[in-house]
Amino acid sequence: MQNDNNRNESVSQINVLSNNCPPRQELNEELEARVEERTAELNRMVVELKEEIKKRIEIENQLRSSEQFLQLAMDSIPQLIFWKDRNSLFLGCNQKFASIAGLGLPENIIGKSDYDLPWKKEETEWFRECDRRVMESGVAELHIIEPLKTADGKEGWVDTNKIPLLDAEGNVVGILVTAEDISYAYRQATQRKLVESQLQQQKEFLRTVFDGSENPIFVIDVLKDGDFCYVGWSAATERASGLSSAEVIGKTPESVHGAIEGAEVRRNFVSCQEAAKSISYEECLTFFGEESWWLTTINPLEDSEGRIYRLVGTTFNISDRKRVEIQLKQQAEDLQNTLKELQRTQIQLIQSEKMSGLGQLLAGVAHEINNPVNFIFGNLTFANNYIEDLLRLVQLYEQHYGDPVPEIQELIEDIDLNFLIEDLRKLLKSMKVGAERIREIVLSLRTFSRMDEAEMKKVDIHEGLDSTLMILDHRIKVKPDRIAIEVIKEYANLPLVECYAGQLNQVFMNILANAIDALDESLVNEPEKLTNPQIRICTELLEGDRVKISIADNGLGIPSAVKARLFDPFFTTKAIGKGTGMGLSISYQIISDRHSGSLECISQPGTGAEFMIVIPLCQG
Secondary structure, three states, X not given: OHHHHHHHXXXXXXXXXXXXXXXXXXXXXXXXXXXXXXXXXXXXXXHHHHHHHHHHHHHHHHHHHHHHHHHHHHHHOOOEEEEEEOOOOEEEEOHHHHHHOOOOOHHHHOOOOHHHOOOOHHHHHHHHHHHHHHHHHOOOEEEEEEEEEOOOOOEEEEEEEEEEEEOOOOOEEEXXXXXXXXXXXHHHHHHHHHHHHHHHHHHHHHHHHHXXXXXXXXXXXXXXXXXXXXXXXXXXXXXXXXXXHHHHOOOOHHHHHOHXXXXXXXXXXXHHXXXXXXXXXXXXXXXXXXXXXXXXXXXXXXXXXXXXXEEEEEEEEOHHHHXXXXXHHHHHHHHHHHHHHHHHHHHHHHHHHHHHHHHHHHHHHHHHHHHHHHHHHHHHHHHHHHHHHHHHHHHHHHHHOOOOOHHHHHHHHHHOHHHHHHHHHHHHHHHHHHHHHHHHHHHHHHHHHOOOOOXXXXXXXXXXXXXXXXXXXXXXXXXXXXXXXXXXXXXXXXXXXXXXXXXXXXXXXXXXXXXXXXXXXXHHXXXXXXXXXXXXXEEEEEOOOEEEEEXXXXXXXXXXXXXXXXXOOOXXXXXXXXXXXXHHHHHHHHHHHHOOOEEEEEEOOOOOEEEEXXXXXXXX
């Protein structure tokens, strides 16, 4: 249309020019020039028009692509999206909403209203009321929890945001709605609220029990670094301890109970944590400046990962019962001590009577034997002289009367005179040795009994050891069914020792007799292991003016269970009738009580036994 107007204008101008009177040739030339100019302008305008049309086509294609891209983007969003015009008619939606609404494709929603969708009537009214309110106010409403029924009949809940759409002048032209399906979360939240309500009820119940309990209850947190701190405790605990729950919250056991008691409380907490189960124990705690006893039970609580994160303790006061128990225990200990003292007194009386009788017997025997032995020993010299004189007389008869009468010659042959003379000298010598041996035994008996030395005196303890060995010599010597026991003496150069000699000899007798018994038992039970039975006696002067006497054997040794009871009264491993169990107990009392010393046994099974006696040189 514009090109036709331009062409008519050009013709009109030509007619005007023709009416004037310029030369024809000039007019033709001017006309051609103007035609060319107009033609060029028309061509340029055509080109511009084609470019504009092309650009418009491109823009329309871009817009179409943008709309498709936008629709694709909205379809990819998991939320429900739709938008409406001012009359609440749908202008579009994403695929998620179209599927829920049962429309198939998003373009099928255009021009429809909420009444055309499978919503309930009350839901539809609710949706439209919200839309109207947002479009009238121009203010968005966010996170509206709304019910939603899908096309397939499922019911759920959505979290909806409704935003007004504005034109360039700020006028509301529609509404944009986004919604997120929160059906699962809503159900979870509902369930969670129910659980929370139940938990709150349980909490209130436990709080009632916690505060109403007459027995103290306390709660401890187990920190990740292994430390413990109080979460709080009940009203009963506050009354018992004098400390409010607020005062102990966040504090460690040491901060609440002090360093010593707190350390013991912590050890109990650690024991419960390591055992991973409930434990009960008695503990002594100080409240109001006084000690009190409590019976405590601790229960561990575990989290979902199995870590013990909390300890719950209950306790009740057992101070009255504990005082009665302590009193009864003290009475029992007193009775036990009294019984032990009676046993010791009984043992001492029995042993004293026994040793007194034995001492008197030994002294009497020694005295009775000593007199005839001295008589015999003293007359042996005279008898030897007399016999020598008679033998010289017989020899003189043989020299001067070499041819005796037949009767004398026959008697000489019958009695074997030459052998008789030679053996008689040996006989006299043997009798002298025997008499001397008897005198030594008598001296040992008197030394062992020490009946004339009842008071403490300074004596040579080696004499006491030797006299004891002399009395036990018959048990040490070889027997038909047993080899001899070798006695090894390692005596040091000791000064005289102040002691009760008779009682010390009694200790030597008990220990040496037990050593011989142990070796006899070893030779019977395991003869292949013990081929050389020995008893080693060593004496030594120690620093601090003390003397040590060690008596050791190489027998089978003493088991630990037996060694622990060696010095108990009436304890014995021997058969009935072969031991009273008083020897070592009396020996221990003699060394420790009467001599302020020590008696110790060192032994391991298979290595023999060693008894070590240590006493001071002088009694204070």
